[in-house]
Amino acid sequence: MIRTAGLVKNYGRVTALRGIDLEVPAGAVYGFIGRNGAGKTTTLRILAGLLVPDGGVAEICGRDVVENPRAVRAAVGYMPDFFGVYDGLRAGEYLLFYAATYGIRGERAAKLRDDLLELVELGDKREDFVDTLSRGMQQRLCLARSLIHDPPVLLLDEPASGPDPMARVKMREILKELCRLGKTMLISSHILSELADLCTHIGIVTGGRLVRQGPLNEILAGAAERNIIMRCNEQLPEAVKLVAGWPGAEIVNATKEQIEFRLAGGPADMAGLLRALITLGVPVTHFAQTEQSLEETFIQLAGEGNGA
CATH class of the missing domain: 3.30.70.1560 (Alpha-L RNA-binding motif)
Structure with missing residues (x-):
């Protein structure tokens, strides 16, 4: 579902990615682990079609992210680490706005809004303004936004960073439910204990290189x-x-x-x-x-x- 081969990205004289070869099978929950500056966010932004690589290939569902960006964006739900929200909108309006950008309107959009708010445990917050929600609630709202077009692939950059422990538990349970629904997820996170509880596969990146990847149990057993x-x-x-x-x-x-x-x-x-x-x-x-x-x-x- 997600594949990169020899992926390279430079920022001026700084090389962020040094030939990343990533393989994420369908239905996997893939934990993308690395220190700050290792290249995780750059990789996710390339896969989401927000950055153009300087070398190599990146594909989502067999489609090249550079040659076929429209199809890739339709197949991907991207949740960035730091996201902009429209503070003047209510939570329900926020989801309706993003549904409209995908051509989803009317009764279908309203049903999606309600279903997604229930999924992320914000059903009672539909009429609340976005800027009154806690950070953990805003993150769950952003996750709902990434699901509005029912993409098969989710790219989640530090989805549990920042919130209190209870908020992280809620986010983890929601991600487990998405796994049961068959979503393929690439999750960047530094909360390693929670990834071990959630992920089927992991990849360890350092200095822009992927030093190990595979099923979680094989990685742990092969240390x-x-x-x-x-x-x-x-x-x-x-x-x-x-x-x-x-x-x-x-x-x-x-x-x-x-x-x-x-x-x-x-x-x-x-x-x-x-x-x-x-x-x-x-x-x-x-x-x-x-x-x-x-x-x-x-x-x-x-x-x-x-x-x-």
Whole structure:
């Protein structure tokens, strides 16, 4: 549904994108993760048809964003991080205004307005002026605006930035409902814990380069460093010595009955170390990898990208 190949964008002497190759399958909720200035917003603006790339290709639903911008804009709902709102309009009028820009008027527009306000939990705010709404409500109103023409693809730039925790929870539940409705979403955000709860796929961008992308579970499972907890009936100095001297292993903490350590590599490295411990005669009762958080994976992979 969303594809870029070798995407490049320069701002004068500054290169914002250095060959982004993005792949977002249909129905995916794709978390686009990166530090400020990594290139996330520039990528979304190109995909929305608001910026022209200096190199490479960007496509939405198989249509080139430069060669066929009208078709692309019809297929995309774009929610920017910082958005302009018409403060003198009521929330309902705001949606009717944007419906009219897509040629939607009359009873159809009125039904869309009411349905979308209910979807974003603003049904009771239809007659309220936009400038009286909280930031979280304004963000949900902007999300409703991006849905007014029922696009299959949503480009959401920091949709949960700023609001209080309850507002973020509401936004996350709305996005989950859109996922159930079959929307394909590319979401830029720095609230990594919430993306882990929501996304099916992630892409990690740093310095204008995409350093890793794929299904979320594969990214987390494929991290180079694994945190492992090992327990045994009796701690043996030989066990600590073996783990400490094992290639790619680093002990984080060791108690009388437990060793916590990091291990570089994959399942084969874990199996090799466990086999060595058993051969040594260590009475191992628990040996398992702990779940690595999205934040830890991002820090690790972003660091690798900076070092590249």
